Amino acid sequence: MLRRAIENLGNRTVQGIWRMGFAARFFFAVLLHSGTAFRRFGLTIREMYFTGVLSLIIILVSGLFVGMVLGLQGYETLQTYGSEEALGILVALSLVRELGPVVAALLFASRAGSAITAEIGLMKATEQLSAMEMMAVDPIARVVAPRFWTGVISMPLLAALFSAMGIFGGYLVGVQLIGVDEGSFWAQMQSAVDFEQDILNGVIKSVVFGVAISTIALFEGYDAPPTAEGVSGATTRTVVTSSLAVLALDFVLTAFMFRGLN
């Protein structure tokens, strides 16, 4: 009994390490075969439509509501200290530093990451990737790399749009609904938000999240057992692993970027 448990544990550990090694090799293979994604940028643009443009609705609507909630909650807290004019700063900094990149990444993982995994997994299950290999076309270069770079490029754009819609949502609730002074709202935001410290760091975060989500989604699809159950399991793993990776990476990046910042 105990021996079997130890064997199972050892087996799972070896499998886990093997999978991580395979994922790392996969990631470097994608980077190595990325030439096609740029030489034939049309392939990448086409995928940007499917993963980026079609994610816009969920990103924009979520951004609007998150901003509106921030406006309400922020006002409630700030008015306790008589500083409701600082609502613009609170909304903007929360969004560009944290909520924009993180929530947009979580939504992107659920909406686009799962779709990428399912697509690649089904292409594998229906032998489309094998067919491509047999036609002397490398599926990593032709199918995987354009989707990888699509995620990396789309993610900061989607995060920026999320933040913009969130600020607009905060403005609607704070200024138009509650009546915070419009001049203070925008002026304080403009003076407090630093391009390098806040916006650029937010962009860096979303690029890192884009790399993580794209790699996980593509790897899970490429490694999925070629069965209905296999593809379904891979899709679930993509959402779970990507979400956890985004939150963990966010902590690490925040610790490096904002440590000791006044």
Added chain:
Amino acid sequence: MSLRGKGFLQTDNLVEIRDVAFGYSARQILKGINLVARRGQVVAIMGSSGCGKTTLLRLIGGQIRPGQGTVRVAGQSVGELNQADLYRLRRKMGMLFQFGALFTDISVFDNVAFQLREHTDLPEEAIRDLVLMKLNAVGLRGAARLMPAELSGGMARRVALARAIALDPMLVMYDEPFAGLDPISLGVTGNLIRRLTDTLGLTSLLVTHDVQESLKIVDYVYFVSEGVIVAEGTAAEIRASTLPYVHQFIHGEADGPVPFHYPAPAYAEDLQLGGRRA
């Protein structure tokens, strides 16, 4: 028999498989396979499901490498080629997958044009003409604008065949081309394979267990069972064969050298008849 006597070392051999063994970890799938396919021939590899037929095609296509022995295509040892050379060789090969493996997000036309666009610098007008010629050869010129989801199984197989011959390959491999087809599609597909082989001067390698349809069109047959070649010969020789395995396979008998029952303990023992009665 010497290798030359078996048909090896002849210059008109397009595919030569010599003493090939292959397995996944402890499970041995192929054990010492010898096989040749001459230029211009339709050669069938037959055998029951799971006997290693498709593995043979994957070895020839270089998707897997043999554990032992050599697989030569047009004189090149496939297992020893680097990726660039392998891809160069694959441009001269076509492969028809069991269910077509068409790219589902692009039209029939774009599926057939795929290789032409990937591997040539031909202008779009020339590609259009070539694609329509290939589709016409399989009788589906009128279906050029359809999406793969709109095709029947037989049509999808024919589109895949048009795609496989898009670059005028020297070798076309067919993985179960007759599986799941109605009698009309069956005959059409069989005739197409023979006609395309003859008119385009290519070599066709069929993996199938459809005996009757295959024997109508093939030049030579290999029977594979449990990872070894158990019989070979022309269609006439195979029909006349008295080998128990071939006889069972051709006549579709349930029991014979290939047993109906999967290995199991004695039936009575499994039902615990002795124990209950006691």
